[in-house]
Amino acid sequence: MSKRMLIRADDLGWTEAINYGIAKTVKEGIIRSVGLMPNMPAAAHGWSLLAGEKICIGQHTNICVGKPLTDPKKIPSICQENGMFKPSRAYRNAERDFVVLDQVVLEIEAQYQRFVELTGRQPGYFEGHAVASDNFLKGLEIVAQRHGLLLLPMTMDKPVRFRNTTLYISMDSMKPDYDPIASLKAAAEKDYGPDGCCMFVCHPGYLDDEILRTSSLTMPRVKEVAMAVSPDVKSWLDNNGIMLVTYDDL
Secondary structure (H helix, E strand, C coil): CCEEEEEEEEEECCCHHHHHHHHHHHHCCCCCEEEECCCCCCHHHHHHHHCCCCCEEEEEECCCCCCCCCCHHHCHHHECCCCCECCHHHHHHCCCCCCCHHHHHHHHHHHHHHHHHHHCCCCCCEEECCCCCHHHHHHHHHHHHHHCCCECCCCCCCCEEECCEEEEEECCCCCCCCCHHHHHHHHHCCCCCCCEEEEEEECCCCCCHHHHHHCCCCHHHHHHHHHHHCHHHHHHHHHCCEEEECHHHC
16 A cells, blocks of 8 residues: 655745646646745736636635735734734744734635636635744634534644545744655654654745745755655655545545
């Protein structure tokens, strides 16, 4: 029996450079599941590059980068005075959860509606980007239940259940001296049991001025593009009996 592995790319729509990098990993590489950030200005561009591809497209719900789809005056708990989202460092440095549940639900719902407008479909999976907030998580649960969406729990320290599969998360991109190929191989070689699957989360993309200004994750993105399109990586996965799956396959 083949060992299953799900390799996911986050952040489609952040910038056009990110979109081009992700598109390359889909069209020439091993990426089959992609998370779209519906609020970002390059979201439509990103989807236009992938609309004809056989991928699982999910909603990578974002409340810490760029401008909200909701009127900022209606969601002040998650916005700065200039109308942009509060950055991820505001959440990391906060002593308490400042997110107001009713407000964040408005934005999550707006992003869901935008996702459907862009793609013409429901997201294949539904989750959040970069923010550890209990009320954000509750908001995702509320909107997921409202529309019958497949919610993917946000956690890095323990396995999560998705449909009938236990997903073991691997995401090393923020670690010093990150080597995407070594990380992928190490994750693939672990034993996840008969109902388990490794979920390898990466953030491939090329770099432009916008991503350099707004993200602390830069060079690992380029390295992950190279990893995902490497013929040697594809051969290694094939030779080791690794079957690549998407959330639709679980």
